[in-house]
Amino acid sequence: MKADHVLQPAAMTAGKKVKHANARKEALVGWLFLAPELIGIVVLYVFPVVFSLYLSLSDWNLVGGLQSIKFVGLDNYVEMFHDEKVIHALKNNFVYTLLTVPVGMALSLILAVLIHTKVYGQDYFKVAFFVPYISSIIAIGAVWSALYHPSLGPINQFLTSIGVSDPPKWLADPDFALLSIAIIAIWAGIGYQIVIYMAGLTSIPDDYYEAASIDGATALQKFRMITLPLLGPTNSFLFITLLMGSFKVFDLIAFLTSGGPNNASTVIVYRIYEEGFVNFRMGYASAISWLLFAIVGVVTFISWQIQKNKVTY
Amino acid sequence: MKKFKASMLVTAMLVSVLSGCGSNTGSNSNSEEPATQGNATNGAATTKEETKAEQVTIKYYNWDNELQAESTKKYIAGFEAKYPNVKVESVSLVPGNSLESLKKLDVLAASGESIDVAVLPNLSELNKRAAQGVLAPLDDFFAQEGINPADEYYTNAKFGGKNYGIQNNITTNFILLNKDALDEVGLPVPNADWTWDDFREYAKKLNKGEGTTKRYGTYFHSWSIYMNPAAQVHMLHPFLTEEGTTNFSDPSFTNFFNLRRAMEVEDKSAKPYADVIGAKLAYRAEFFNEQAAMLLAGSWMINEVGDVEKFPHTFKTAFAPVPVEKAGDSKDIFMGGNFLSVGSSSKHKEEAYQFARYLSMDLSDARTELPGWKKGDAKPLVERLIGQNKDLYDVDSLMYTLFDAGINALPPSKNDIAYGADLEKVLIDGFSKFILDNQSAEEVQKWMVDEANKIIAKNTAK
Numbered sequence: 001m002k003a004d005h006v007l008q009p010a011a012m013t014a015g016k017k018v019k020h021a022n023a024r025k026e027a028l029v030g031w032l033f034l035a036p037e038l039i040g041i042v043v044l045y046v047f048p049v050v051f052s053l054y055l056s057l058s059d060w061n062l063v064g065g066l067q068s069i070k071f072v073g074l075d076n077y078v079e080m081f082h083d084e085k086v087i088h089a090l091k092n093n094f095v096y097t098l099l100t101v102p103v104g105m106a107l108s109l110i111l112a113v114l115i116h117t118k119v120y121g122q123d124y125f126k127v128a129f130f131v132p133y134i135s136s137i138i139a140i141g142a143v144w145s146a147l148y149h150p151s152l153g154p155i156n157q158f159l160t161s162i163g164v165s166d167p168p169k170w171l172a173d174p175d176f177a178l179l180s181i182a183i184i185a186i187w188a189g190i191g192y193q194i195v196i197y198m199a200g201l202t203s204i205p206d207d208y209y210e211a212a213s214i215d216g217a218t219a220l221q222k223f224r225m226i227t228l229p230l231l232g233p234t235n236s237f238l239f240i241t242l243l244m245g246s247f248k249v250f251d252l253i254a255f256l257t258s259g260g261p262n263n264a265s266t267v268i269v270y271r272i273y274e275e276g277f278v279n280f281r282m283g284y285a286s287a288i289s290w291l292l293f294a295i296v297g298v299v300t301f302i303s304w305q306i307q308k309n310k311v312t313y
Numbered sequence: 314m315k316k317f318k319a320s321m322l323v324t325a326m327l328v329s330v331l332s333g334c335g336s337n338t339g340s341n342s343n344s345e346e347p348a349t350q351g352n353a354t355n356g357a358a359t360t361k362e363e364t365k366a367e368q369v370t371i372k373y374y375n376w377d378n379e380l381q382a383e384s385t386k387k388y389i390a391g392f393e394a395k396y397p398n399v400k401v402e403s404v405s406l407v408p409g410n411s412l413e414s415l416k417k418l419d420v421l422a423a424s425g426e427s428i429d430v431a432v433l434p435n436l437s438e439l440n441k442r443a444a445q446g447v448l449a450p451l452d453d454f455f456a457q458e459g460i461n462p463a464d465e466y467y468t469n470a471k472f473g474g475k476n477y478g479i480q481n482n483i484t485t486n487f488i489l490l491n492k493d494a495l496d497e498v499g500l501p502v503p504n505a506d507w508t509w510d511d512f513r514e515y516a517k518k519l520n521k522g523e524g525t526t527k528r529y530g531t532y533f534h535s536w537s538i539y540m541n542p543a544a545q546v547h548m549l550h551p552f553l554t555e556e557g558t559t560n561f562s563d564p565s566f567t568n569f570f571n572l573r574r575a576m577e578v579e580d581k582s583a584k585p586y587a588d589v590i591g592a593k594l595a596y597r598a599e600f601f602n603e604q605a606a607m608l609l610a611g612s613w614m615i616n617e618v619g620d621v622e623k624f625p626h627t628f629k630t631a632f633a634p635v636p637v638e639k640a641g642d643s644k645d646i647f648m649g650g651n652f653l654s655v656g657s658s659s660k661h662k663e664e665a666y667q668f669a670r671y672l673s674m675d676l677s678d679a680r681t682e683l684p685g686w687k688k689g690d691a692k693p694l695v696e697r698l699i700g701q702n703k704d705l706y707d708v709d710s711l712m713y714t715l716f717d718a719g720i721n722a723l724p725p726s727k728n729d730i731a732y733g734a735d736l737e738k739v740l741i742d743g744f745s746k747f748i749l750d751n752q753s754a755e756e757v758q759k760w761m762v763d764e765a766n767k768i769i770a771k772n773t774a775k
Binding site: 061062066068145146148149150151152153169170171172173174257260261262263277278279280 | 416419420423425441445525586587588589591592593735741745746749750
């Protein structure tokens with residue numbers, strides 16, 4: 001404390017030059033205060049991103065240690081676009097996105113409107129649909145795999161009892177594995193989407209509906225002309241999050257089918273996992289990761305632009 | 314100036330924290346190896362006796378579960394009594410899961426951790442890592458000890474002409490049969506001459522009941538061995554011929570594929586493959602719950618038959634060698650198993666080798682699995698494994714299958730490839746196409762050969 005008292009007046013009298021130096025010191029102190037957070041970001045985010053970009057341009061076998069990183073330029077990217085397995089995984093991923101995003105959104109919108117308007121048991125339904133969302137996805141997968149059991153499962157027992165002679169084998173069926181997983185994903189995510197939609201619905205003032213009623217609008221017209229446009233921001237939010245989620249699906253597939261049978265449910269993230277942690281080709285896996293990043297980035301940007309122009313109040 | 318002082322203080326604190334970490338780790342490593350420290354300070358004055366008494370600690374990486382950890386403890390106690398200057402620290406990476414443990418081991422190796430001794434679950438995983446230079450060749454140590462590994466062990470882990478592993482346990486395949494079910498339908502325990510056609514007949518006769526309580530003749534698990542046991546049991550290499558070309562063109566593949574379909578669809582003597590993968594069935598449960606009367610498995614099941622606490626059952630189990638394709642075929646089988654390897658990053662390779670070698674030859678009470686060392690007598694070991702629950706075993710057929718059926722180990726294959734997993738995936742995918750998509754065996758075989766050729770070409774080009 002004593003030292004401070006002595007130093008302060010000395011600094012005051014030193015004039016403009018010192019002021020300048022003071023500003024610099026202030027900046028330094030500012031940086032030092034930022035340092036913990038900044039170091040965290042650099043170590044946990046910036047470094048891995050830059051490193052994976054570098055890895056995607058190199059050939060690195062995970063087991064060989066850091067000294068085995070070999071720079072190969074764009075080879076990984078060239079190989080990737082000729083790799084049937086990657087293309088197949090991309091195709092599967094697009095199918096999965098087309099299955100889960102529109103269906104999931106439409107279903108949850110319909111359910112949200114129904115629950116919102118038909119008041120009876122509103123809370124019960126909200127909770128009932130929300131429960132899967134808070135359950136562990138692995139537990140959900142285990143339950144569904146029992147339901148999907150090809151010969152003894154309740155779904156196929158039901159199908160055979162109503163006369164379907166050759167019901168699909170679901171998770172074990174190359175034609176149905178992806179669909180089976182999409183169904184589980186839609187079911188598990190629907191509660192969350194309903195809650196978001198309900199929030200959007202409550203924010204629409206009743207006045208509009210009353211005015212429409214006086215003008216003699218039908219329920220469908222009200223839905224189309226009032227509800228849908230006013231849910232614009234909610235729609236775009238859900239669309240983008242679901243889209244990104246659908247490109248990152250991994251847990252259910254890893255647990256239920258391991259990408260099989262016969263690669264029928266191999267999606268892009270599963271491909272990355274297989275290349276990186278089964279075949280140890282870290283460089284190649286990083287390259288596919290960047291492809292995934294580019295796809296998600298572009299699709300999100302486009303949908304953002306569209307939604308921005310379309311949102312009307 | 315006040316602020317400047319403050320900033321200086323902050324930097325000083327940061328530095329001191331960082332250096333604090335540094336000095337901490339420094340003192341830790343010092344306390345671990347006091348003997349080395351002493352030698353270092355003595356410098357040139359160190360005499361030979363002192364280096365001999367040098368205390369070293371080696372780390373032994375495995376995937377021991379509780380039971381195996383007990384036996385490892387006994388091994389280590391025995392070893393440390395014999396070599397008092399070596400301390401062994403057992404590290405179970407992911408208890409009970411060899412594949413997850415390997416992933417962790419790889420991460421350790423990649424981060425530069427020194428690995429002294431590690432268990433590897435099979436030759437293909439070992440070759441993969443030998444190719445990466447993570448393992449140290451053991452030939453010099455064998456030469457130093459004056460032994461020829463081929464005389465000592467059933468299978469030798471050779472990669473690029475060098476030995477990279479010591480076989481600790483062997484896994485041999487055999488068929489487990491529900492003896493009560495056999496007696497019920499009046500079938501004798503088969504001997505080593507039986508063929509897969511006999512196997513199909515047995516399975517058909519052992520079918521009993523319908524629906525959820527049905528006892529099937531046999532159970533085929535999702536592993537690749539169940540897609541063509543002939544290749545994995547009776548051939549030198551499961552995926553390649555000795556010339557290094559794919560063996561998928563072998564007629565045994567189409568034969569066994571068709572056998573699987575016939576047993577699934579016509580005889581209904583095995584659960585459909587769709588159920589096996591769709592419901593993630595467990596092979597032990599299928600056999601011990603009497604859902605399947607026969608099971609192709611292996612030596613790791615020997616003590617499980619007697620473990621009624623874990624696998625409650627009352628029937629007696631008989632054993633038979635794996636059937637051959639046709640009568641008169643060679644009955645010699647591939648013997649796989651766990652291998653002990655020394656890491657190339659190890660600082661105490663000699664001690665690590667001594668430990669691996671000791672482990673492989675220890676036939677004492679510590680051992681719970683069949684040894685890969687062929688010079689010891691394993692019969693007492695098998696008797697000990699059977700233990701109390703003798704009435705659950707058909708002991709004669711077990712001893713016959715293991716020791717007396719005149720079955721020898723196949724010589725090691727000349728192939729030492731690191732891409733076995735890729736070829737295995739082709740087989741599994743091909744089998745899925747055949748049995749789930751109803752393609753013909755010939756069609757699928759052609760596809761498998763093409764795919765395998767692509768993989769082989771890609772891996773041999775470099």
